[in-house]
Amino acid sequence: MQLNFSGLRALVTGAGKGIGRETAKALLALGARVVAVSRTSADLVSLSRECPGVEPVCVDLGDWEATERALGGVGPVDLLVNNAAVVLQQPFLEVTKEAFDRSFNVNLRSVFQVSQIAARSMKARGVPGSIVNVSSMVSHVSFPNLSTYSSTKGAMTMLTKAMALELGPHKIRVNSVNPTVVLTAMGKSVTQDQEFTLRLKERHPLRKFAEVEDVVNSILFLLGDCSASTTGSGVMVDCGYLAS
Numbered sequence: 090m091q092l093n094f095s096g097l098r099a100l101v102t103g104a105g106k107g108i109g110r111e112t113a114k115a116l117l118a119l120g121a122r123v124v125a126v127s128r129t130s131a132d133l134v135s136l137s138r139e140c141p142g143v144e145p146v147c148v149d150l151g152d153w154e155a156t157e158r159a160l161g162g163v164g165p166v167d168l169l170v171n172n173a174a175v176v177l178q179q180p181f182l183e184v185t186k187e188a189f190d191r192s193f194n195v196n197l198r199s200v201f202q203v204s205q206i207a208a209r210s211m212k213a214r215g216v217p218g219s220i221v222n223v224s225s226m227v228s229h230v231s232f233p234n235l236s237t238y239s240s241t242k243g244a245m246t247m248l249t250k251a252m253a254l255e256l257g258p259h260k261i262r263v264n265s266v267n268p269t270v271v272l273t274a275m276g277k278s279v280t281q282d283q284e285f286t287l288r289l290k291e292r293h294p295l296r297k298f299a300e301v302e303d304v305v306n307s308i309l310f311l312l313g314d315c316s317a318s319t320t321g322s323g324v325m326v327d328c329g330y331l332a333s
Contacts, residue, residue, distance in 0.1 A: 095120030103173030105132025107273030196241035253321030294329030
């Protein structure tokens with residue numbers, strides 16, 4: 090599979106750490122100009138040092154007005170990766186309004202807003218585009234203490250389909266990747282119970298969790314021309330968990 094994003098401009102949210110950071114680096118290496126969005130300035134500084142040429146944008150995507158100020162004039166976008174997310178673990182009966190609102194504002198509402206900005210750019214220029222939403226296998230299965238996070242990802246499944254339906258006539262494709270646990274900083278936060286983690290890993294037919302590279306490769310596939318007839322789909326990167 091030959092991937093080349095030369096001449097294209099990509100916007101990656103949650104680009105400071107983990108999957109988002111590695112996606113931004115991979116896109117840059119494949120010729121794209123990359124706008125890297127993160128709420129953590131230090132992460133953007135280190136990314137810019139590691140990858141000269143990246144365009145850093147520091148903003149909290151949970152703040153609608155700040156996001157509009159930061160990205161409303163971002164310029165042409167051909168590729169978008171909606172990766173930014175928060176995981177706020179609480180038992181269902183203890184979920185707070187603050188945790189609920191923060192989860193939906195960052196994990197779902199920002200996908201609406203940033204996708205609108207990118208898709209309007211694509212439509213106005215009459216160019217095809219590709220959007221990838223980074224979801225999770227917990228959009229299909231539930232784990233303890235993740236009711237808010239799972240709900241945001243479940244909603245993202247339908248949002249991906251709705252976006253694909255409405256943006257398809259403009260030659261804009263929209264898909265999602267749905268990984269199992271990936272041991273980034275976020276992934277480690279939900280696998281601190283070693284006994285639970287071992288049982289969870291054993292439930293995967295491949296007896297392992299996904300690597301960051303596995304998810305990045307799926308994102309790149311969906312962004313590129315190799316998936317030109319794929320839209321409205323969710324690619325499972327779950328080591329077979331949903332088959333068990």
